[in-house]
Amino acid sequence: MRILIVGGGGREHAIAWKCAQSPIQPTLFVAPGNAGTASLAENVPIAATDIESLVAWVQANAIDLTVVAQDDPLALGAVDALQACGQAAFGPTQAAAKLEWSKVWSKEFMRRHGLPTAAFAVFDRWEEAAAYVKQKASMPIVLKPDGLTAGKGVFVCASRAEALQALDTIMESRAFGASGDRIVIEECLRGIEISVFAFADGTHITPLVTACDYKRAYDGDAGPNTGGMGGYSPAPFVDPETLDYIHHAIMERTITLMAQEGHPYVGVLYGQLMLTNDGPRIVEFNVRFGDPEAQLILPRLQADLVAVLQAAVAGRLPETDVTWDPAATCGVVVASGGYPGAYTTGHPIAGLDTVDDDVLLFHAGTGVADGKVVTAGGRVLIAVGQAANVPTARGRAYDNIARVAFENSYYRKDIAAREV
Numbered sequence: 001m002r003i004l005i006v007g008g009g010g011r012e013h014a015i016a017w018k019c020a021q022s023p024i025q026p027t028l029f030v031a032p033g034n035a036g037t038a039s040l041a042e043n044v045p046i047a048a049t050d051i052e053s054l055v056a057w058v059q060a061n062a063i064d065l066t067v068v069a070q071d072d073p074l075a076l077g078a079v080d081a082l083q084a085c086g087q088a089a090f091g092p093t094q095a096a097a098k099l100e101w102s103k104v105w106s107k108e109f110m111r112r113h114g115l116p117t118a119a120f121a122v123f124d125r126w127e128e129a130a131a132y133v134k135q136k137a138s139m140p141i142v143l144k145p146d147g148l149t150a151g152k153g154v155f156v157c158a159s160r161a162e163a164l165q166a167l168d169t170i171m172e173s174r175a176f177g178a179s180g181d182r183i184v185i186e187e188c189l190r191g192i193e194i195s196v197f198a199f200a201d202g203t204h205i206t207p208l209v210t211a212c213d214y215k216r217a218y219d220g221d222a223g224p225n226t227g228g229m230g231g232y233s234p235a236p237f238v239d240p241e242t243l244d245y246i247h248h249a250i251m252e253r254t255i256t257l258m259a260q261e262g263h264p265y266v267g268v269l270y271g272q273l274m275l276t277n278d279g280p281r282i283v284e285f286n287v288r289f290g291d292p293e294a295q296l297i298l299p300r301l302q303a304d305l306v307a308v309l310q311a312a313v314a315g316r317l318p319e320t321d322v323t324w325d326p327a328a329t330c331g332v333v334v335a336s337g338g339y340p341g342a343y344t345t346g347h348p349i350a351g352l353d354t355v356d357d358d359v360l361l362f363h364a365g366t367g368v369a370d371g372k373v374v375t376a377g378g379r380v381l382i383a384v385g386q387a388a389n390v391p392t393a394r395g396r397a398y399d400n401i402a403r404v405a406f407e408n409s410y411y412r413k414d415i416a417a418r419e420v
Helices: 010-019 051-060 071-075 078-084 103-113 126-135 160-172 177-181 240-260 293-300 305-314 390-401
Strands: 002-007 027-032 065-068 120-123 141-145 155-157 183-187 192-201 209-213 216-218 222-225 230-233 266-276 279-286 328-336 360-363 366-369 372-375 379-387
Touching (some): 002 010, 002 051, 010 027, 010 305, 010 379, 051 078, 065 305, 103 120, 103 183, 103 240, 120 126, 126 160, 126 183, 160 183, 192 293, 192 305, 230 293, 230 390, 240 279, 293 328, 293 379
Parallel strands (some): 002 065
Antiparallel strands (some): 141 155, 209 230, 216 222, 266 279, 360 379
16 A cells, blocks of 8 residues: 655654554655655655645555645645545545634634634734724733644733734734734633544544643743644543543534535544633644644554544544553654744754664654755654653653754753643
8 A cells, every 4th residue: 555644744754653553564655754754654855735746746656545644735625636636635625624724714613503612703904903902801812813824823912012912913014924814813711721633534533532732932831832842642630521521512513513514524633622610612623633742642542543544534434443542652842943933954963863762753854964864944853752651751751852962952841741
């Protein structure tokens, strides 16, 4: 079997790593991939957003299944384009992926069906949004551009001045381009945030798996939002009753409602939730594995990932036995200095051969130059420790990420500290 994975980050390395363990023994390709995926698959030099070239390459290379793992090609309709040519693809269609690529559509979908989420308002003019912020009675509030922002576009504002500055960044300075044409302003939910994931085949979902990630750049949740600086799985504080409610009342119901609206959802459904005093509330939906969450949960998957992907595409998920290892994982990202702002690349990475065999090292922003692995992005690597509990897994991750070094590298020191 020949499988193409679309994307080039740590998530795609983790997907390739798990697929490589399949008894099917697939031949793997990753577009565009990184230095880590090159050890498991053949990297294909096509950008994840170059849909026309990807489809042509899939057709020319007898690919049996394409896994569209990255958010922007899903938003651009990669799955639709592949299906139109008779190619099997794992991931939601462009219409179903609107759950992520349009925050406005997603929030209105939740309101339309009474799904539990924060109160919100939508604006397409700066003047109206600014007037709303100025008369808003309570702070903090949250501002989100409508479109995709690589996980960096959420502003949690403690004051009106801060909110107006964020509004300028989004709608006047156009920091996120056309994604800022419209904006969602919503109440700030209070509680503990978790991520939940399930495979979906348009009708059914698999048992949920939980994780907690750390979005802010620096210790103590300081600094700007990033794509994610690390995390752990499972979230040990989520009781079975709460998880059952999330499964049926939020995740499964969302799949049912999407089908009823004419957008059957196939892929990974990723819910970011806040556990509030009034119960779980939806922060937002994503339509693919998270990054770094994929690197945390796929090592816990006690099933053949290739078989699960095939079953989802064929609408036969109930025939699979998806279970999750009760053991824990913890991952710590090492990033380029300056990320998520400006940073330099091309720095040789030392210490890769010193990582323990039982600690996973997934590549994200890496490449090869003159035969050496070098930095090629903001988030460069993630070390994932595995153990019976989160504190022990955390110790394994930190012990090993400290052995990896490159110029101007940094990582947070407080990932999973609250579980110790």
